[in-house]
Amino acid sequence: MLNMAEGLDRLGALASSPLMATLGSAFVDAGFEIAIVGGPVRDALLGRTTNDLDLTTDARPDDILRIVKPLATATWDIGRAFGTIGAKIHGEQVEITTYRADSYDGATRKPTVEFGDTLEADLVRRDFTVNAMALRLPVPALVDPTGGVEDLVARHLRTPADPAISFGDDPLRMLRAARFAAQLGFDVAPETLAAMTELRESLRIVSPERVQGELVKLLQTAAPDPGIRLLVETGLMSEFLPEVPSLRLEIDEHHHHKDVYEHSLTVLRQAIELEQARHPGQAPDVALRLAALLHDIGKPATRKLEPGGGVSFYHHDLKGARLARKRLHALRFDGDTTASVTQLIEQHLRFFGYAEGTWSDSAVRRYVRDAGAELERLHILTRADVTTRNTKKAGRLARAYDDIERRIAELAEQEELDAIRPELDGNRIQQVLGIGPGREVGEAYRFLLELRLDEGMVGSEVAERRLREWWAARG
């Protein structure tokens, strides 16, 4: 429950910091208005820590620069086309944006409605009422023209203007609604939700980079599932990851969920819990979370009806990895993230493929080799997937997996497991066999790699002898 008195105290403290006091007096002395706006005001009221310090003013960018230069240790104007000047003052970074519409070059921001050049007008064209509040400086005064405080108390996300106008201004705001719903634990007002459903296709005009950015922010929250559900229920998810809503059509035969969609959300929740338990204090692992959400997306496309009436999925791991690669590429995810996610989806059935608890050393080495750099994430994903099975089986599988992890650690103490390669290199293979470069060297290399995987480090002398024997038997 939001304690308003404490929230207002925190606002007072925010306004009276040396930085804000300095800025407030400087702008007012120069004849301008200045106010802290958006996220920091919302977060001070909620008692959350804020990363950004955004301010808004009627001063134009040239005037902002002129006023802040004497106070700042650094300034930057990379956002000038959007009316924004950045500055470092008292060791803190601030971004100050003009609300004077005539300061924008026509292409950067075109409010669809003429609001006029006032602080209130700036606020009304923001995304949600809870983000549409400002704190005037230097004498702190809360400016809340659209009922933001009321919505904070009620934990509602609502657009300040008609949602069609607000989402028309920037359709990405529909994704922001899902992210804030997850991040703040708020619900979305019915008319805002209805507009998200109706206007979902307008997301197509938003650049894939921005969509990716919001998806990442959603996945970085402590509990993304309410946001994911909103995106699926409004049809917005179908615009960029259509395989996720399709999981609702797939009955979850192997676990105890209603469908594979519910199963996937549970795996995501479990993965986040394990990620935090195993790596406390680390930044949210977006690749792991994407893999958890997407690990079964190959199922609908690979479903096969069995003669007995059951279903099976033919190589859904490989299919899922391909689908994920395509979608993440389209969303302009970087190559590392895409490679991690596809690798995890491709390998996520490996544990279930081997007989439980009866892995040979060779199986352990192959598992480690195929997981590559993703081994730690694969541990988490597999464990998350295991715990969603019905309870008796889950316990048994979890113990089997404990055993696998222990075996990997033991073996890694004896051998280098993370870079498994043959004990002889290409040059040595040619010397031992007395051959030149060519196809046979590759074949010999693969023979030695198999030897290494099956038997571990045998030593170069034994490796050479076995290589000669193999060569002789090959004829």
Ligand SMILES: Nc1ccn([C@@H]2O[C@H](COP(=O)(O)OP(=O)(O)OP(=O)(O)O)[C@@H](O)[C@H]2O)c(=O)n1
């Ligand atoms: N598409 C957008 C993006 C931002 N804003 C406004 O700009 C402010 C700053 O945006 P941003 O930094 O993206 O969001 P925050 O609310 O600060 O939250 P966070 O830092 O968690 O992203 C928001 O509060 C909101 O008032 C908006 O109206 N429409």
